[in-house]
Amino acid sequence: MINISKPFFTLLCCGIIASCGKPPVGPPTVQPNLLMVTFDTLRADHLGAYGSEAGLTPNFDALAAQSVMFENAYAVSSTTGPSHLTMFSGLYPNEHGVLKNAVEVSDDVVTISEHLRDNGYNTAAFVSSYVLTAQFGLSQGFDEFDEDFNLKRRRSGSYTIEAASDWIAGQPNDKPWCVWVHLMDPHKPYVQPTEYLEPYITPDLIGNDLDKASYNGAVAYTDSVLPGLMAAISAQEASAGTLMAITADHGELFGEHGHFGHGRDLFEDAVRAPLLLKHLSLEPQRIDTTVGLVDFAPTILELLKMPPMQDISGISLALMIPDSTQRVSRPVFMQRRIFDEQGVKELFDETGVNVAGPQWAVIADGYKLTVAPEANEESLFNLAVDPGENNDLTVSDKDTLLKMRKVLSEILDSQTLRVRSTDLSPEVLQNLEQLGYAK
Numbered sequence: 305m306i307n308i309s310k311p312f313f314t315l316l317c318c319g320i321i322a323s324c325g326k327p328p329v330g331p332p333t334v335q336p337n338l339l340m341v342t343f344d345t346l347r348a349d350h351l352g353a354y355g356s357e358a359g360l361t362p363n364f365d366a367l368a369a370q371s372v373m374f375e376n377a378y379a380v381s382s383t384t385g386p387s388h389l390t391m392f393s394g395l396y397p398n399e400h401g402v403l404k405n406a407v408e409v410s411d412d413v414v415t416i417s418e419h420l421r422d423n424g425y426n427t428a429a430f431v432s433s434y435v436l437t438a439q440f441g442l443s444q445g446f447d448e449f450d451e452d453f454n455l456k457r458r459r460s461g462s463y464t465i466e467a468a469s470d471w472i473a474g475q476p477n478d479k480p481w482c483v484w485v486h487l488m489d490p491h492k493p494y495v496q497p498t499e500y501l502e503p504y505i506t507p508d509l510i511g512n513d514l515d516k517a518s519y520n521g522a523v524a525y526t527d528s529v530l531p532g533l534m535a536a537i538s539a540q541e542a543s544a545g546t547l548m549a550i551t552a553d554h555g556e557l558f559g560e561h562g563h564f565g566h567g568r569d570l571f572e573d574a575v576r577a578p579l580l581l582k583h584l585s586l587e588p589q590r591i592d593t594t595v596g597l598v599d600f601a602p603t604i605l606e607l608l609k610m611p612p613m614q615d616i617s618g619i620s621l622a623l624m625i626p627d628s629t630q631r632v633s634r635p636v637f638m639q640r641r642i643f644d645e646q647g648v649k650e651l652f653d654e655t656g657v658n659v660a661g662p663q664w665a666v667i668a669d670g671y672k673l674t675v676a677p678e679a680n681e682e683s684l685f686n687l688a689v690d691p692g693e694n695n696d697l698t699v700s701d702k703d704t705l706l707k708m709r710k711v712l713s714e715i716l717d718s719q720t721l722r723v724r725s726t727d728l729s730p731e732v733l734q735n736l737e738q739l740g741y742a743k
């Protein structure tokens with residue numbers, strides 16, 4: 305269901321250069337640059353702009369005040385690889401075929417970086433985690449792919465920002481660039497400098513309480529590296545400006561619903577993501593429509609006035625940006641990473657969570673249905689009154705349950721695999737195991 309209440313031609317006049325209702329900023333000499341920032345494992349509710357009162361993110365909050373901010377955005381998965389690929393391809397996991405980490409992206413998948421490179425952009429990526437390294441294919445479309453890690457196969461944000469800033473500084477000002485910066489800092493283990501962790505940690509904290517406190521310090525640290533990136537952009541600003549798209553690949557659980565970490569769940573704290581779009585021609589505003597990050601790439605391309613990507617499931621949300629009363633409202637689909645490709649019927653992770661078979665979720669009209677058929681699990685929540693997902697309505701609201709099952713079923717029926725995925729090599733499996741990832 306797609307409700308679009310303005311004619312399509314309106315889109316043509318509501319692009320990034322000439323936004324409706326106000327004078328254009330002036331004809332650009334080149335296309336706007338594009339900066340995409342993805343924070344790993346960053347819960348939206350830990351950001352001041354999204355309601356946190358902990359004061360962890362003054363830099364993000366300042367950016368949010370100057371941005372179009374989507375208040376209710378959802379990652380497609382709580383796993384890094386599938387979530388990033390959906391953002392960049394506009395395809396759902398069942399369509400791009402990457403259903404867990406470290407699966408090689410097929411050449412058949414077209415990403416936003418490929419699309420922009422083919423349309424005249426210089427492109428570069430600066431990632432901070434082993435699971436996003438070039439060997440797994442998210443490097444496709446980037447002229448430069450920077451993955452200069454330490455022995456633990458991750459790097460802290462300051463180094464990633466430094467590398468990106470150096471590349472940006474070297475760019476000619478007569479050709480637009482596209483940069484992706486991935487920041488790993490909020491992901492365990494929490495290895496930030498002590499001045500960031502100490503304010504939140506006391507000697508009595510252990511286990512999950514220690515993790516929860518340390519996470520605050522990790523979020524504060526990752527926020528602290530943002531000004532360096534902003535300075536690099538300011539120093540090398542094209543006349544058409546830089547479009548910034550800032551989001552996260554998933555969140556993290558600290559005991560909510562008895563679960564921990566990410567990857568195994570589609571609960572709100574695992575999939576709610578921040579989403580900011582900032583450009584000098586975009587009026588800062590907040591948009592409360594529920595949206596999925598499958599729409600990330602098509603929205604960016606429309607704002608850049610680039611041709612759309614073909615044969616994808618994501619749609620542009622740009623219609624809402626000049627006037628947030630215009631809604632692009634449709635169900636938001638999510639899918640847990642796959643654990644048991646061999647069809648094992650009883651499978652539990654180390655915390656006792658049943659992870660057998662697929663798990664899907666859909667949000668529509670304020671309700672959220674989550675289904676894991678092989679684990680025989682189903683839940684229905686009214687997010688408007690129960691955002692903590694505590695009051696399951698599967699028994700008490702059969703009418704809504706049947707409607708939501710139909711919505712989910714129609715989405716799943718519409719998804720077909722466009723490509724083939726590749727099996728992991730023994731060496732990659734060993735690396736992932738050492739890093740603490742489930743096989």
Ligand SMILES: [Zn+2]
Pocket residue numbers: 344345383384385553554
């Ligand atoms: Zn991640």
